[in-house]
Amino acid sequence: MNTQDHPASESKSCGSCEHGHDETPLPRNALVIISGALLGSGMLLQWLKLGPVQLHTACFALATLAGGLLVFPAAFKALKKARLDMNVLMTVAVTGAWLVGEGAEGAAVVFLFALSEMLESWSVGRARRAIASLLKLTPQTTLVRGADGVTKEMPVAEVVVGAEISVRSGSSVPLDGEVIAGESAVNQAPITGESVPVEKKPGDPVFAGTINGEGSLTVRVTKAASDSTLARIIKLVEEAEEQKAPTQRFVDKFAAIYTPAIFLVALLVALLPPLFMGGAWSEWTYRALVLLVIACPCALVIATPVSIVSGLTALARRGVLIKGGAYLEAVGKLRALAVDKTGTITQGRPQITSVIPIGDIAEEDVLRRAAAIDVHSEHPLAKAVVAAAQAKGITWIESSQYKSVTGRGATAIIDGHPHFIGNHKMAHELGLCSPDIEARLTEIEIKGQSLAILGHAPHEGCNGKVLGILSIGDTIRPEAANALTLLHNAGIEKVVMLSGDNQRTVDAIARLAGIDEAYGDLMPEQKIEHIRRLMTEHHYVGMIGDGVNDAPALALASVGIAMGAIGSDTAIETADMALMKDDLTRVAEAIALGRRTLRIIQFNVTFALVVKAIFLILAFTGHTSLWLAILADTGATLLVIMNALRLLGAAQTTKQ
Structure with missing residues (x-):
C-alpha cells in the first residue's frame, strides 16, 4: 500500500489512446464496414479495369469519408485544444495522400486506422464484459x-x-x-x-x-x-480498470512527446531534401506521409491498458480483487512476503485445549475470571476463552475498568481486585514468571500453541500472582505448506512471519509451515520496522494481515493483502488485494499472473517499438508505402491485443 504505488484516479484505460471512437455518437462498426466495402469495391473495379476512373475515385472518396467520420471530428477537437494526437496525425496523412494523387492509399489509411480503433474498443470491452457478466448470475x-x-x-x-x-x-x-x-x-x-x-x-x-x-x-x-458483495466486487473491479498503471502513465507521457516530434520530423523530411538536396517534392512528401502513418503509436498505447484490464478481470473471476493497475504491477514485482500468523498461516479459529490452575484455585474459576475480562474484547484468542466458558456452561461475574494493553493483553477489576489476562511477555513484564511458571509456559509454546495467563495484577499491598494458564491451539491451514512452495515457485524470495504471539510458538508454527523467517513478541510498530527492513532488502514487499492490529504494516507494504474478504465490506474496501476465500494459494496465483502481465506488457511495448523502428527506417529510405505502413500499424495493434487477451484465461493455473 506504499504511496509510491498508489494509482491516481484518472481517465478511462483507453482514454490515453486519444482515438476518435469515444468522440462520436455515430455507429462506429457500421461506418468501418461501409468504409471497407467501398475501399474493396474501388480496388476491385480498378484491378478489373471496370468503369471510368471517376467511379474508382468516387469509391475511394466515399470510403475516406465513411472512415473519416470516426477520425476527422476528433482531430478537429484536438487542434482546437492546440494538441497534436493520433487523430491529427492520421488526418494529415490522409489529406496528404489525396493531394499527391494517392486516393486509394488515403482511403486504405483511414479504413485500417478506424478498424484498429474498433479492435481496441472491442478488446477492452470484452475484458470488461467478462466481469460485468457476473451480474447475470443473479x-x-x-x-x-x-x-x-x-x-x-x-x-x-x-x-x-x-x-x-x-x-x-x-x-x-x-x-x-x-x-x-x-x-x-x-x-x-x-x-x-x-x-x-x-x-x-x-x-x-x-x-x-x-x-x-x-x-x-x-x-x-x-x-x-x-x-451485495457481488455488486461491490463488480463496482470495485470496474473502478480498478479505470486507474492507470505506472507503465501506462509512462507510455502516455512518452506518446504526448513522441507524436508532436513525429510531426516535426515528417515536416523536415518533406521540406529539407527538395529545398537543399534537389529532391522531388512528390517523392519526399510521400515519404513524409508514410512516416506519419507508421509512426502512429496505436499498438504502443494500447499495449498496457488491455493487459491490465484482462489481468484484473481474470483474477476477479478467481476470487481475487486487486484495486488497480498500479497494484497489479506491484503484485507482479513482489519479492518478499510478510504474513501474520493467526488467520493467515493458521485457520484463525483458536480453541482452548487445556486450563492449568496455579495454586488452590479451581479450573472453572480460572475460566470464569478469564471470560469476565475477555468478554469485552474482539481479539480471536479472547473470543476462544469466552466460547470455552460458554461451552462448559460457566457464567462469569461482571468486571469493571476494562483496559486493553496493545500487544500484551488486558486488565480489569473483578471482585474489587485488579486482574490481568495476557501473553507471556505481559506476565514477564509484571514480574510474575517464576521458574515453575516459565517451565510450564515453555512446555506449551514448543508445541506451537498460544497461551493466555490469568492472574492478580500487582498493586499496592499485593505483589500479584499467576492464577492459571490457558493453552490455545489453532491448526495450520491444510494448504499452507503447498502455498509456501507455490509462492517460492512464483518468485517470492523470502516469506517472513510477523506475530504478536510468543517466539517459541511462532517458531514452531513456522517450522511446520515451511516459513523462511519468523519473529514473535512484536508490537504493531515493530512489525513496521520489519516491513521497512524487507523493503530495503527486496524493494517490493507484500503483507497479509487482518487489517486491525496489522493496519500500519499493511499500509506501509507495497501491497496490503486481506484474506477471507467475502462478506467483509471493510476488507474489500481497504485492502490493495482482497482474497474472497481463505486460501493462501490464491496469493501465489495472483503473483504469478501479475508477473505474466508484466511480461506481456514488456513484450507488447518492445514489439510495438521494434515494428515502428523497422518501418521508420524503411520510410526514410523510400522502401515502403502507405499501404504497408498502415498494414504494419494495424497488424501490430491486433497482435498486441490478442497477446493481452490471453490473460483472461491465465488464472486457471498458478504455473506460468
Whole structure:
C-alpha cells in the first residue's frame, strides 16, 4: 500500500489512446464496414479495369469519408485544444495522400486506422464484459414471504433488508443474506473461485450470485441488491480498470512527446531534401506521409491498458480483487512476503485445549475470571476463552475498568481486585514468571500453541500472582505448506512471519509451515520496522494481515493483502488485494499472473517499438508505402491485443 504505488484516479484505460471512437455518437462498426466495402469495391473495379476512373475515385472518396467520420471530428477537437494526437496525425496523412494523387492509399489509411480503433474498443470491452457478466448470475425476481405467510414474486431490486426470501434447489441466490431455515450445499465459485460447494445451514451467510444445490433455503436478506458483495466486487473491479498503471502513465507521457516530434520530423523530411538536396517534392512528401502513418503509436498505447484490464478481470473471476493497475504491477514485482500468523498461516479459529490452575484455585474459576475480562474484547484468542466458558456452561461475574494493553493483553477489576489476562511477555513484564511458571509456559509454546495467563495484577499491598494458564491451539491451514512452495515457485524470495504471539510458538508454527523467517513478541510498530527492513532488502514487499492490529504494516507494504474478504465490506474496501476465500494459494496465483502481465506488457511495448523502428527506417529510405505502413500499424495493434487477451484465461493455473 506504499504511496509510491498508489494509482491516481484518472481517465478511462483507453482514454490515453486519444482515438476518435469515444468522440462520436455515430455507429462506429457500421461506418468501418461501409468504409471497407467501398475501399474493396474501388480496388476491385480498378484491378478489373471496370468503369471510368471517376467511379474508382468516387469509391475511394466515399470510403475516406465513411472512415473519416470516426477520425476527422476528433482531430478537429484536438487542434482546437492546440494538441497534436493520433487523430491529427492520421488526418494529415490522409489529406496528404489525396493531394499527391494517392486516393486509394488515403482511403486504405483511414479504413485500417478506424478498424484498429474498433479492435481496441472491442478488446477492452470484452475484458470488461467478462466481469460485468457476473451480474447475470443473479435472478431478476425472487420469492418473498410476506408477514401473512404468503409468498409472492418480486423484483430483486425492490426487496428490502430484513425480508425473508425462498431459494429453490438449483437456482441462484438473488441477494446477500443469512439462512434461517433449510440446509443445502451452495456453489460459491462466482465469488470465491472455489469449485467445491460449501454446506449451508441456519445461521450461515449466503451471497448473491452463488448457486444453490439440491436443498431449499429460506434466507433473511441482509443487504440490498445494489449493495451485495457481488455488486461491490463488480463496482470495485470496474473502478480498478479505470486507474492507470505506472507503465501506462509512462507510455502516455512518452506518446504526448513522441507524436508532436513525429510531426516535426515528417515536416523536415518533406521540406529539407527538395529545398537543399534537389529532391522531388512528390517523392519526399510521400515519404513524409508514410512516416506519419507508421509512426502512429496505436499498438504502443494500447499495449498496457488491455493487459491490465484482462489481468484484473481474470483474477476477479478467481476470487481475487486487486484495486488497480498500479497494484497489479506491484503484485507482479513482489519479492518478499510478510504474513501474520493467526488467520493467515493458521485457520484463525483458536480453541482452548487445556486450563492449568496455579495454586488452590479451581479450573472453572480460572475460566470464569478469564471470560469476565475477555468478554469485552474482539481479539480471536479472547473470543476462544469466552466460547470455552460458554461451552462448559460457566457464567462469569461482571468486571469493571476494562483496559486493553496493545500487544500484551488486558486488565480489569473483578471482585474489587485488579486482574490481568495476557501473553507471556505481559506476565514477564509484571514480574510474575517464576521458574515453575516459565517451565510450564515453555512446555506449551514448543508445541506451537498460544497461551493466555490469568492472574492478580500487582498493586499496592499485593505483589500479584499467576492464577492459571490457558493453552490455545489453532491448526495450520491444510494448504499452507503447498502455498509456501507455490509462492517460492512464483518468485517470492523470502516469506517472513510477523506475530504478536510468543517466539517459541511462532517458531514452531513456522517450522511446520515451511516459513523462511519468523519473529514473535512484536508490537504493531515493530512489525513496521520489519516491513521497512524487507523493503530495503527486496524493494517490493507484500503483507497479509487482518487489517486491525496489522493496519500500519499493511499500509506501509507495497501491497496490503486481506484474506477471507467475502462478506467483509471493510476488507474489500481497504485492502490493495482482497482474497474472497481463505486460501493462501490464491496469493501465489495472483503473483504469478501479475508477473505474466508484466511480461506481456514488456513484450507488447518492445514489439510495438521494434515494428515502428523497422518501418521508420524503411520510410526514410523510400522502401515502403502507405499501404504497408498502415498494414504494419494495424497488424501490430491486433497482435498486441490478442497477446493481452490471453490473460483472461491465465488464472486457471498458478504455473506460468
